[in-house]
Amino acid sequence: MTRRKLETAASRATDPGVSPDTQDRQFVTSLARGLEVLRAFGPGEATLGNQEIAERTGLSKPTISRLTHTLVDLGYLSYSARNGRYQLGPGVLALGYAMIAGLEVRERARPMLEDLAASANVTVAIGERDRLNIVYLDCCRGSQTVALSLNVGSRIPLGSTALGRAILAKLPAGEREYLLRAMRERMPEDYPKIEHGVEQAIRELETQGFCTSFGDWRNDVNAVGVPVASLDGERLFGLICGGPSFTLSTETLMQDLGPRLVEIAGRLSAPRQVTAD
Amino acid sequence: MTRRKLETAASRATDPGVSPDTQDRQFVTSLARGLEVLRAFGPGEATLGNQEIAERTGLSKPTISRLTHTLVDLGYLSYSARNGRYQLGPGVLALGYAMIAGLEVRERARPMLEDLAASANVTVAIGERDRLNIVYLDCCRGSQTVALSLNVGSRIPLGSTALGRAILAKLPAGEREYLLRAMRERMPEDYPKIEHGVEQAIRELETQGFCTSFGDWRNDVNAVGVPVASLDGERLFGLICGGPSFTLSTETLMQDLGPRLVEIAGRLSAPRQVTAD
DNA sequence: ATGGGAGTTCCGCACAGCGAAAGATACTTT
DNA sequence: AAAGTATCTTTCGCTGTGCGGAACTCCCAT
Structure with a gap:
């Protein structure tokens, strides 16, 4: 248990896209991917379609489809059927507040x-x-x-x-x-x-x-x-x-x-x- | 035990109407669980240990262990080795800002x-x-x-x-x-x-x-x-x-x-x- | 020392989630 | 209007991910 937090703290703490080739049994990929989807919504990108999310995250379209589906279901994304685009939802903001409040x-x-x-x-x-x-x-x-x-x-x-x-x-x-x-x-x-x-x-x-x-x-x-x-x-x-x-x-x-x-x-x-x- | 209750109720609390309770092939469980972990950090609960998270979410200890590990790795949780407790991390706040800015x-x-x-x-x-x-x-x-x-x-x-x-x-x-x-x-x-x-x-x-x-x-x-x-x-x-x-x-x-x-x-x-x- | 509580690791199994490709829908183009 | 184009969703088998019981380790109390 020597190489503990220092390494892991820095390991994936850098950037999206490439998932480091870690055989980490502790790492839950789907969770990371879902969060990467949320992260794709940056300053300039208030709304995104599935396609754009797929490009930005490097994940396949069906995967994105499932992740966005899940995130909408949970209130972390809002979906506009009008133009088929997503936005960050209220759940995300509530989390942010909880973070700062604590x-x-x-x-x-x-x-x-x-x-x-x-x-x-x-x-x-x-x-x-x-x-x-x-x-x-x-x-x-x-x-x-x-x-x-x-x-x-x-x-x-x-x-x-x-x-x-x-x-x-x-x-x-x-x-x-x-x-x-x-x-x-x-x-x-x-x-x-x-x-x-x-x-x-x-x-x-x-x-x-x-x-x-x-x-x-x-x-x-x-x-x-x-x-x-x-x-x-x-x-x-x-x-x-x-x-x-x-x-x-x-x-x-x-x-x-x-x-x-x-x-x-x-x-x-x-x-x-x-x-x- | 009855652990299905909270989870499913929370999940479906956003999606009304004709959501068939059939196992939704579109639903990514691990993602939902991970977000539920983040959500466990409420107003009164600025810091939580794995045990407490397990109780609040109804998930098993090993599962929580893996999810928190992942979330720490991604910067959504901060871990204090001192007392073995977690706090919401800066990633969560950045998401919240992106939401409101858009x-x-x-x-x-x-x-x-x-x-x-x-x-x-x-x-x-x-x-x-x-x-x-x-x-x-x-x-x-x-x-x-x-x-x-x-x-x-x-x-x-x-x-x-x-x-x-x-x-x-x-x-x-x-x-x-x-x-x-x-x-x-x-x-x-x-x-x-x-x-x-x-x-x-x-x-x-x-x-x-x-x-x-x-x-x-x-x-x-x-x-x-x-x-x-x-x-x-x-x-x-x-x-x-x-x-x-x-x-x-x-x-x-x-x-x-x-x-x-x-x-x-x-x-x-x-x-x-x-x-x- | 010793016990209890918290957290992590092991491990094999089930099934969750993956991606190619087909299907469905909406939006353009001619 | 009909064909074309782009985007998104669904299907479907296969694989490997993530699951949980149990064992293990560590850390405090007393």
Whole structure:
């Protein structure tokens, strides 16, 4: 039982499409496939037909037909007989809420995020890794200019954002390398920048306690980030603070906001550091 | 033992009418079971062990073991080796966001909800049915804008709320009866009230275009609701407007807010705006 | 130490779920 | 209108997946 969670946690945690040739007797394929179907509904693809799902997932049409049938039956997909297309259904949203409602880190973090967002008029967010993305768990904005009400749940890339870098940098080396490898395979052209950014983030975390992304994700967005471990030490989150580059200078981030983020992260972490690694 | 009950009841709670109880060759059991595992994580149960999941779902321990293993692998569950318990993972949240981001009704409804919530200082929400619950798809509050996105995705009962009644009342009779029957089985003691409320809602919708729930869900909450069909006519949503009974009188709801809700519902259903074809 | 409870692994069997191809339906094209 | 095209569903045997009882391991309590 030596090779346990580290490997499996990283094993399929990357990308759809190819099912890794694991003879894992513990792995339930149909479940994974069904979830892959749900995952096919991305930002740009609010509605999909069976054909499109089959293409995106690489599964055969009859399989898709059965899976969608099942998912509709359970309320995770809605079917429009009008145009033969599916949409994500209410069941999926209820699950998402249950997830966020049960997250104690979020509860504890929220007042601090609000405080910082309001006092410095920046965007503050907490996120977690999901495969090769970061998912926003919570988000506070300074001035309610344009209220894009909830990007809680939205994804941003892992490699180029301050949030992603903070998390990658804090990850055990093995897992980090696994993820970097997956990114290199998937987007070889972006990889050099990604790798460089992550290496820099590791150094920054060592020296100053927070890492940066100045224009690396969107070139008009600056942000600083810190990692935060859950109380039981099993989950790794990231905390960022950022804004448009013409509002938010790198100096402010480096000298004021970064340190404040570090301080918040300290308060969020367990009172006693039990780093048994 | 009687383990068939919960599972099948839950499965069919979405699909009304002539679902032949014959072994549905289209139905992928493992997928349904896996999703049932995720669903076991309710409001009160942020973390669960395998044993508890097995009890809640009625599945055998080895089966749960395999399903949780798979779900952890895919990022839909997080596992804490510390105490051997699971939590919903980030993947689930990303799905929820994709669902809500792809909902055009929500986009179109939002400005109207905000407007009404602000001008009348009430809570306005849009929801959809998920099995025997209503799931909030969006929610605007009048004055206290503190917790805005928090209860998106949260569930309220189908039978006693204005939202649930609006949807039940507008449903095809067969489906409505199917759901009522399911509710009678599951909560026989509450059923008489539920049935009465729904019958009343049907009458109210006919006569005044909106239905009511005055203290029937929480006895200090008043609300009025209307059904809204999606543009393609395939999905049925509900719109409510409500607040605490000491702030929001039944008269205001009946004479002012109810009609305004009806008007909003009309604008949501009618695609003929200032469109130049 | 010792017992009990929780979780995982073994194992053979049944049948769930798979995919090629045929059938059904809706939507275009000529 | 009729043939053509694209999409989705159903059929049908075969295979291998996933199932559960029982045995095994681990972790806490006491």
